[in-house]
Amino acid sequence: MQSRVSDIDSHLTIPPTDWYQSLTAAGLLNPEVHGPARYWLQVEGSFTRALQKQCSHSFHVEVRREGFATPTQEEARRLRIPHRQHAWIREVSLCGDNQPWVLARTVIPLKCLEGEGRRLLHLGNRPLGAYLFTSPHWQRGPLETGLCRPVIPGQPELARRSLFSGHNSSLLVGEYLLPALFQRNTL
């Protein structure tokens, strides 16, 4: 997988994460899910749109790493694909007013890349949400809540994830909330 992360941002990585089927279940272990992050863990519709509404000047997507790689065993299980099968993996920062607010990791199995799905290989800095929410055949499944196990300071602690199902395949989108998103006091 190709990395395009600048030195300034290189500490911003995605830590190991445990996933729960509901906010309530995750909240029993970490009550912080009911704090300022709660809105973001539950917001429906396009996450990109929700973030754009919070920006004073600008929103942009920065590709951190992208390419064919092996998903984790847990991701492969969630996607019901063979464990060692390669997938297109896209990791981005979602930046509001020029600051990374969210890290996102999307695992796109080979089946999703057939036909018009090939467009997913060429998104570049265009948000994935714009593709998923304008194409009629993608349906979002239930949101899971993630409790991260940060290994270095500044890494995300809370996350959300869902499957998007298309004709005969699904992709997995994880969104990891950075503290900068809550330190703004606007919600």
Ligand SMILES: C=C(O[C@@H]1C=C(C(=O)O)C=CC1O)C(=O)O
């Ligand atoms: C899934 C969405 O797409 C957003 C954009 C992403 C990208 O460009 O890789 C990844 C996760 C997002 O939150 C969304 O807007 O809801």
